[in-house]
Amino acid sequence: MTDFIVRNARILGGEPADIAISGGLIAEVGRGLTAGGASEFDADGLVALPGLVDLHTHLREPGREDAETVASGTRAAALGGFTAVHAMANTSPVADTAGVVEQVWRLGQEAGHCEVRPVGAVTAGLNGERLAELGAMADSAAGVRVFSDDGKCVSDAVVMRRALEYVKAFDGVIAQHAQEPRLTEGAQMNEGAVSGRLGLVGWPAVAEEAIIARDCLLAAHVGSRLHICHVSTAGSVEILRWAKSKGWNITAEVTPHHLLLTDDLVEDSPVGSYNPIYKVNPPLRTREDVEALRAALADGTIDCVATDHAPHPVEDKETEWGAAAMGMIGLETALAVVHEAMVETGLLDWAGVADRMSYRPARIGRVRGQGLPPTAGSPANLTFYDPSVRDEVDPGGFASKSRNTPYEGRTLPGRVVATFLRGRPTVLEGKLA
Numbered sequence: 001m002t003d004f005i006v007r008n009a010r011i012l013g014g015e016p017a018d019i020a021i022s023g024g025l026i027a028e029v030g031r032g033l034t035a036g037g038a039s040e041f042d043a044d045g046l047v048a049l050p051g052l053v054d055l056h057t058h059l060r061e062p063g064r065e066d067a068e069t070v071a072s073g074t075r076a077a078a079l080g081g082f083t084a085v086h087a088m089a090n091t092s093p094v095a096d097t098a099g100v101v102e103q104v105w106r107l108g109q110e111a112g113h114c115e116v117r118p119v120g121a122v123t124a125g126l127n128g129e130r131l132a133e134l135g136a137m138a139d140s141a142a143g144v145r146v147f148s149d150d151g152k153c154v155s156d157a158v159v160m161r162r163a164l165e166y167v168k169a170f171d172g173v174i175a176q177h178a179q180e181p182r183l184t185e186g187a188q189m190n191e192g193a194v195s196g197r198l199g200l201v202g203w204p205a206v207a208e209e210a211i212i213a214r215d216c217l218l219a220a221h222v223g224s225r226l227h228i229c230h231v232s233t234a235g236s237v238e239i240l241r242w243a244k245s246k247g248w249n250i251t252a253e254v255t256p257h258h259l260l261l262t263d264d265l266v267e268d269s270p271v272g273s274y275n276p277i278y279k280v281n282p283p284l285r286t287r288e289d290v291e292a293l294r295a296a297l298a299d300g301t302i303d304c305v306a307t308d309h310a311p312h313p314v315e316d317k318e319t320e321w322g323a324a325a326m327g328m329i330g331l332e333t334a335l336a337v338v339h340e341a342m343v344e345t346g347l348l349d350w351a352g353v354a355d356r357m358s359y360r361p362a363r364i365g366r367v368r369g370q371g372l373p374p375t376a377g378s379p380a381n382l383t384f385y386d387p388s389v390r391d392e393v394d395p396g397g398f399a400s401k402s403r404n405t406p407y408e409g410r411t412l413p414g415r416v417v418a419t420f421l422r423g424r425p426t427v428l429e430g431k432l433a
């Protein structure tokens with residue numbers, strides 16, 4: 001018995017075809033499938049993609065439910081076309097025990113908008129000193145495979161080495177927030193011509209690149225898996241290209257905002273100068289960096305896009321530059337930004353977008369049943385996207401509890417029309433189902 005027939009979807013941007021969904025799986029793909037009493041969904045003109053998978057989401061629960069909750073963040077994820085997100089560990093309490101990761105995982109199950117894969121902290125309390133209960137988190141109901149102190153760098157080389165060695169036992173991966181702390185003390189924005197003119201303390205590219213180089217060498221030395229979070233500089237791309245040429249087990253992500261926005265927005269933008277909406281960690285870089293990141297995502301040196309969705313309440317963001325929190329929300333605009341930065345520029349086609357926003361992140365996070373090609377027999381995790389429209393971004397309509405988007409008032413292409421999670425629509429007609 002078929003549950004859903006999707007009509008005339010362009011699978012990965014190809015020729016229109018019907019998709020029959022039954023029992024949570026894609027039962028059949030072909031032309032003119034018979035409905036047999038199933039609900040029909042007209043996907044004429046829409047691109048069908050595998051459900052998107054985010055390796056880097058801040059859901060803020062437990063602890064900062066004023067900024068986001070698992071429920072509100074996963075509603076935003078579904079509206080953005082995601083069927084799985086990795087919830088970062090820098091909550092309060094920190095997700096450094098089996099108890100906390102199981103709590104986050106269970107909240108995700110209860111909300112039911114998308115799969116929530118908790119990320120475990122690398123060190124207890126994110127203190128950078130003593131390893132957290134990595135094995136217990138891996139063995140827990142949450143089945144953690146990605147570990148990160150994100151927000152902070154695991155800067156101690158010995159701690160990083162031990163963590164890389166430890167996670168080999170259960171095929172885990174350390175996701176490093178690459179930021180040499182001494183080189184970025186008091187840093188407010190990218191170190192360069194703009195920071196010089198504005199008199200803000202600069203954040204040098206070398207602070208990211210030095211950690212990436214060190215950790216690639218460490219990962220190779222102990223034969224472990226390393227993932228680099230939010231790569232932001234052209235120099236980082238060069239180091240990754242070199243490390244990958246060695247055959248080392250290293251992967252990397254880039255955020256949508258680092259594919260589109262540059263540091264000169266801090267000086268001059270449609271919302272004025274020194275607007276903390278552009279304050280983010282790692283900082284927005286230069287046009288040359290953006291071009292290098294796009295090229296690296298296109299050629300696979302950077303494996304995937306990850307949102308680094310970082311919600312903050314108004315009072316933490318709408319304040320003077322120096323005091324404002326770092327971060328941007330991104331779940332509900334990620335696909336549109338990638339469309340503009342990568343597809344409209346001819347750097348990726350829709351099959352490439354599926355690879356960088358679904359297949360590869362699912363593989364890196366070892367997420368079963370996600371990130372699979374939309375063919376018969378696969379779990380029906382699907383996103384239907386209309387590439388033909390252009391909308392002005394209106395954060396008033398966001399499901400996220402926070403509003404710190406850098407795209408307010410900007411026109412972006414495309415719209416997520418529907419999302420299916422294991423055969424069940426979480427979004428229909430662009431609204432939560």
Ligand SMILES: [Zn+2]
Nearest residue numbers: 150151177229
């Ligand atoms: Zn980070």
